[in-house]
Amino acid sequence: GENVEQHPSTLSVQEGDSAVIKCTYSDSASNYFPWYKQELGKGPQLIIDIRSNVGEKKDQRIAVTLNKTAKHFSLHITETQPEDSAVYFCAAYSYYGGSQGNLIFGKGTKLSVKP
């Protein structure tokens, strides 16, 4: 089955700096990779996703890159702000037949942005 590794587990940056979170996955059949942001006391919220037919996707200050050959993908946040502080999870869609499957998550990265 799919296994997702995420690094680092904690990340502290100064406001305005960039933050990068990296993930690797094991199942070469996976082709959908979402990123979620979880604030304290809330459920994970989808912030960006990427499919294997593209190598990079951007949405304002957030970008995600995917290297299918190496089986790794990364989240990049530029010009970080205090409200970016949260736990970020990467995930890979694991298939088990036909079009059905489920998301396997990394263990999360706690991002702290210091003013």
Place this chain on the structure above:
Amino acid sequence: NAGVMQNPRHLVRRRGQEARLRCSPMKGHSHVYWYRQLPEEGLKFMVYLQKENIIDESGMPKERFSAEFPKEGPSILRIQQVVRGDSAAYFCASSPPAGYNSPLHFGNGTRLTVT
């Protein structure tokens, strides 16, 4: 356009009691997933259901845990004879009928405390 609704938000049970967690998916969604999150840890897949069908329950303990998603009404995660180790946040997510590669939308979870 309500999101995924989970209730109760907080649930306290004594050891040996039963816990019932409810999840109403987003309008138009017919796929429901349950995940468990322990403090400072990632999301662990438990079960994937469609209306009246359990598609994958490989992440759910064989004893005491059960899940259903009836034709009418919310999905229910049921934990019988709870133990302290069941204390965790339980998140429900839903996706559209297409299923395949569709983003999962999460609720804000039920925090179960077993005393």
